[in-house]
Amino acid sequence: MSTLTNLRQRYISDPAFKMFKKVLPPLSDTEREAMEAGSVWWDGELFSGSPNWNTLLAYPKPKLTDEEQMFIDTKLETLLEMLNDYEIVQEDKDLSPEVWAYLRKEKFFSLIISKEYGGLNFSSLANSTIVTKIATRSLSAAVTVMVPNSLGPGELLSHYGTQEQKDYWLPRLAHGEEVPCFALTGPEAGSDAGGIPDMGIVCYGEYQGKEVLGIKVSWNKRYITLSPVATVLGLAFKLQDPDGLIGDKTDIGITCALIPADHQGVEIGERHDPLNMAFMNGPTRGQDVFIPMDWVIGGQEYVGRGWRMLVECLSAGRGISLPALGAAIGHLTARTTGAYSYVRKQFGMSIGNFEGVAQAMGRIGGYTYMLEASRTLTTTSLDQGETPGIVTAIAKYHMTEMARTILNDSMDIHAGRAIQLGPMNYLGHHYFGIPVAITVEGANILTRNLMIFGQGATRCHPFVLKEMESAANPDAKQGAKEFDSLLSKHISFAVGNVAKSVLNAFTGSRFNSVPVSGETAVYYRHLSRMSKALAVAADFAMLSLGGELKRRELVSARLGDVLSHLYLASATLKRFEDEGRQQQDLPMVHYALQHCLHQCGVAFHEVLNNFPRKGVGRTLRTILFPLGIRYDAPSDEVTVQIAKLLMTPGAHRERLTSLCYIGDKESDPVAIMERAFVAMYSVKDIERKLVQATKSGEIPRKVSLTEKLQIALSAGIVTEVEVEKMHNADQLRQQAIQVDNFDADKFKKSGLQPGKAA
Incomplete structure (x- = not known):
């Protein structure tokens, strides 16, 4: 070892190592598994401070296979023609028997199951596309289809099941003989899935007349979609082995099992009423229910590994299902609001020509372009075999929030046309349903405040997770040696980002390289600047706050907003290139990029103004934005251009709203x-x-x-x-x-007679 290395280690690395161990944020077992599960993808590039834009543009273009497109053009179209959302929600509170039968027969519940077992084995893009298109017609039907194809027995068995379990269950699931649900959430554990109180005890019990090793499990779950009609129940619970029947560890950890719904002791069948939506959702309970050990998904070998299984599968599902619902809102609102704004007249002209209405329409169009771009980029990561937990969390949170915003805009523009429920109302049920998407698979508040940056800062940073591992190394000498090497690289990384951030601040990012020419080139330069600023801010935040950063949710949420909008902007640029740089789409591209840069600026401003260590906030502002944060919200000019595009038929409108189901029946509302x-x-x-x-x-x-x-x-x-x-x-x-109206007999009588005094 050289003298220089010795000196560095003695006077820099060793003191830093000791300090790092002190400020190191404590990680629970569930947090560590969440960190280690999945992969880092484009989010790692954005966190690096020097994203390679050519890497982004080299990702495959989203494309359905011929088989997938044929299914969408035939089977899916037939399903959409069968759906009447007003009857589903307001009259039957359920899908019709014909629709249930069709979903099972045509394998809508087995999009992700391998063909080896009779499933369709469709890509994430196809899965997402199918759910998106259904959701423009009926959210209740879309949720019914999406749940078996995200987190559930089918996915868990495909990844972790024993061969015997796969051979028995997957063909039955693929052919619709079984309807699955998965019970994770309970009264005491929602987003904190690691805190589930449901408990199983390893013991011997009787099954089919024989004494076998198994588990006596009790649970109380709620919000479980498909639970009222499920024939097989996936169940997550904590497992204990107090008698040491399967090892020397008492607290084994979260475990997942598969239980037939008709098994003795399983309580199932009751329904919730999720904001007047009609998809099947309800509780399930069981008290001291004995199940054989081989009902554990993956068998005895996989006891205690349920949390890792859930994190990985939640990540994939979170990147497909909920973003699909968000994208559907975009396709639906852009198509219908543009049309309504042209058709509806006030003071002798189309209401879309009023600037107040145009402002909301511009947001609808710009967000819709961004929603579809984010949907396809996120599914691209999954179809490449990646499971990027941070990317899917960004997609879930921001796409459902954007959907909520533009749905409100669309409701405002439609006004009375949107608030009278009936067969002609194509927005009302979506308005009821969007809070469901906001809430499930990780409530949005916690996703934003705890996950995107809270986990992303450690997971995506080039060095921090490795430094944490070296600090936790039981061999202190080896850990210190590893830390020294990492710290040297980390310091070089940080100094480089600081220097480049200062250069960017005084040159307007002009010297950042870009992969394209034309009107979008400037955005790559500014996004590179924001990436470097994020890398610098993250290092300062982790260094100055240490373990306290976990509790500083407002700081982590805002830094997460920067990372998120870098991702959304990247998706928008990728879509523009993938679709051949369509010039008519430029107003939507400009809107999305201006919005993302502005939101990055807002987040940085709020972080620096409110940083817990005031000196750190001032220092960061001097380094990153000495001339101020100058990213304006989308301009009025581009907003009005989008409004006009939404009110003009053409290829641009078809691209923007391609997944909105229109129908050709006289009664189809759209x-x-x-x-x-x-x-x-x-x-x-x-x-x-x-x-x-x-x-x-x-x-x-x-x-x-x-x-x-x-x-x-x-x-x-x-x-x-x-x-x-x-x-x-x-x-x-x-x-x-017009709006729907009904005979008064349909509603509860008031006792008053029309046209007569009381």
């Missing part, structure tokens, strides 16, 4: 609005003639459309063909802006 929109747009030149004639005084202002057309026809302003075309379009418009 189709009613779409027909009116297309018809009204086709007569815009006729309307223009009428407006000009009204301004010139040839046609009176305050007369009906029929009278205007007759006067215009007599004056030679329009032709008979144009009059008929205009009448037909207006009839469709009138139909589209």
Whole structure:
């Protein structure tokens, strides 16, 4: 060992090693397993301070196989035609028997099961696409399909089941003979799945007339989707072995088992009412239920390994199912709100031409582009065999929150048209349903405050997790040696990022390399700057706060917001390149990137203003933003451009809303609005003639459309063909802006008679 190395280790590394061990945030076993589960993907590049944009653009373009596309074009379309969401939610409180039978027959519950066992073995992209399209038609149906294809017996068995378990259960699940559910959440354990109180005790008991080794388990679970109709129950519980029947460890840990729903002692069948949605959701309970040991998923070898199994499977499910619902809201609101804003008139013009409405429409269009981009980039990671827990957490949190925002925007624009429930209302049930997506698979508040940066800072950082491992090394001498090597690299990494951050601040990021030319090039430069700023801020935060950082949720949440918006911006740029740099889509791209950079700036401003160590906050501001944080929200110009695009038929609108189910029946609610929109747009030149004639005084202002057309026809302003075309379009418009009404007998009688005094 050289003299220089000795000196560095003695005077720098060893003191730092001792300090690091003191400030090291304590990790529980469940936290450590969560850290170690899954993989680091593009999130690692963003956390590095020097993202390689060519790596991003080299990821495969999202593409369905011919088999997947055929399923979507045929089987899925048939399903969508069968769904009537008003009847499902308001009348039957359930999918129809025909729909249940179709879902089972056509393997909608086995999208992820291998073909070897009779499943479809579809990609994550196909799984997500199918759920997204169903969700534009019916959230209740989408949730019913998505749950067996995310966290559940099918996925757990595929990854961890014994061969005997796979051979028995997977074909039955694939062919719809069994309906699965998975019971994880209980009254005392929601997002803190590691805190589940449900307990199993290793013991001997009787099964099929024989005494066998097994588990006596008690549980009380709730919010379990498909529980009321499930035939097989996946169950997570803590396992103890007080008598040492399977080893010398008493507290074995979280374990997962598969239990037939008709097994003695299993209580199942009751229903919750999740915000008036109609998907099957309910509790399940059991008290001292004995199950054979070979019902543990993976067999006895996998007892105590349930948390690792759940974390890995939750990560994949979190990246597919809930983001799909968020993307569906985008496709639906962009399609229908653009159409309604053109069709609905106020003061003689389309309401979309009012700037207040245009502002909300711009947000809908910009977010929708970003939602679809994030959906496809996230599924790309999963289809590459990755399980990036931080990426999927970002997708779940931000996509459901963006969906909530634009659904509110769409409700505001539709106004009375959106708040009267009935067969024509295509927004109401989604408004009820979006809080469900916000809540499940990790409540959004905790996902943002504890997971994205809280785990990401350790998991994605190039050195911190390795340094933590070296500090925890029982061989102190070896740990110190490893730490010395890592610390040297970490210091070089940090100093480089600080120097480059200062350079970026004074040069406007002009010298950051970019992989493309044109209007989007500037965004790569600024995102690289934000990546370096995040790397510097993360190092300062971890160094100055140490283990306290876990409790400083407002700091970690805001730094997580920076990482999240870097990811969302990356997804947007990737989509733009993958789709051939469509110039008509540039307003949406500009909106998304301006929004993401602005949100990064807002997050940094709030972190630096509120940093627990004031001197650290001021120092970071001097290093990172000496000239101020200058990232504006999306401009009014680009917002209005998007509003106009949403109110214009064309290929751009089809790309933006490609997964929105329209239908061709007279009663399909989205189709009613779409027909009116297309018809009204086709007569815009006729309307223009009428407006000009009204301004010139040839046609009176305050007369009906029929009278205007007759006067215009007599004056030679329009032709008979144009009059008929205009009448037909207006009839469709009138139909589209109506709301449902019902006979009073449908509701509880008040005792009052219509038109009569009390």
